[in-house]
Amino acid sequence: MELYHLRTFLAVAEAGHLTRAAEALCISQPAVSAHVKALEAELGLDLFERTPRGMALTPAGAALLDEARQVFGAVDAFRRKAGGLRDELIGAVRIGLNTDAAFLRVAALQQCLRARHPRLEVEFLSGTTGANLPKLRQGRLDACFMSGPVDAAEFDSRLLCEEEMAIAAPLAWRERLGDTSVAALAQLPWIHNSPDRIQHQVMAQLFEALPALPRRAAMANQKDAVLALVAAETGLAVTRRKDIEEAAQRRPLFAIPLPLDAPAPTVSLRFAWLARRGEEAPVRAVVAAIEEVWALDGHESGATADER
Missing domain, CATH: 1.10.10.10 (Winged helix-like DNA-binding domain superfamily/Winged helix DNA-binding domain)
Incomplete structure (x- = not known):
């Protein structure tokens, strides 16, 4: 076998x-x-x-x-112990992704790890914040990228950046969207994300004062699919403002700031790992590489569970 x-x-x-x-x-x-x-x-x-x-x-x-x-x-425990008996770090480390690789600087992270630890095998596994954290608890991931709050009692993390969220809207709707209050936006069709996506959480917070979320015109999780559906006038969607503005250079859409009459959620992009595994050599190696690639000072730690 x-x-x-x-x-x-x-x-x-x-x-x-x-x-x-x-x-x-x-x-x-x-x-x-x-x-x-x-x-x-x-x-x-x-x-x-x-x-x-x-x-x-x-x-x-x-x-x-x-x-x-x-x-x-x-097998992982065997590899970690064997790696600790050698001067050179060997073994494997599994890193969960929660969005596109370019935004997460995956290529630069891989290059940094290869230069420092050529015998460390790195696996990048696609996922979501909601799926990655349970995998950390189960030992199926060694570290992961995640968005939103983190339980500092269970996880250590590094804050990478604050993601500015906005509403992607079809360019043809610009005049129609003169009123961007929460009540007005709730009357329009929306592209929803699955509940384990940070975009769904932001949308839920945006409309938390209403009895239900706006009408779902489509469900999509992939960034390109969401933006393509918006450009096709399927509905509105919550996503990163930077992605909307980049897509607007080739697609008929534009960014609407989150309404002033609604809670303004801020979304923290973090790199996280189980606190009890923080001293393991592969985890230390990956965190050090993250700090270099993202130009961190190495002192920022996990956020509290209610930090937004």
Whole structure:
């Protein structure tokens, strides 16, 4: 049995879909299918069944899920201990992303780590803030990017920047949007995000005084999809102001500041890890690289749970 078969099993079980698992693992969908089939053939068990929504665990697959997680936990512990016995840092570190790689400076982070620790294997895994924090608790990630508040009793973090949020609107609606009060905006169609996205949280805070969120014209999580839907006059959307202004150079849309008559949420972009793992060599190495890439002084720590 190969470890990458188990890694694929865990990715499909979590994503519930072959394509999303392939994106998280940065491999092709046929490779994911082949890994699953090889593991099922070796075990003599069906681990998944196909459904209209994707891939669902069979009872056998569900029974083996925790065992697979324990195997990876043991492997990681073995690698960390072995790395501590050598002068050179070796092993693997898994970093969860919560938005596009360019904004998070992933390429620069990878280059910095490669230069400092050439034998440290770095895995960047796509996700969201809402999904990344549970994975940190479970040991499935070593560190992650996240937006919004963080529980300083459980996590340490570095503040990277304050993300300025705004409302993306179709350019054709500019005259129609003379009134940008909360009440007026609530009458228009909106593009919603899933609840584990920081954009959903900002939108919920924006309309917290109303009995319900505005009408949902579409649901999208990917930045490009959201901005394309706005440009096509599907509805309004909350996203980073910088992304809106960059997209406006090639698409018919514009940015509306968050209304003055609503709470003005500020969104902190952070790099976080479990406080109890802060002294582990791979975590220290990644945090040091983050501090260099983001030009931090190394002294800023985690925020309180109610910091916004």
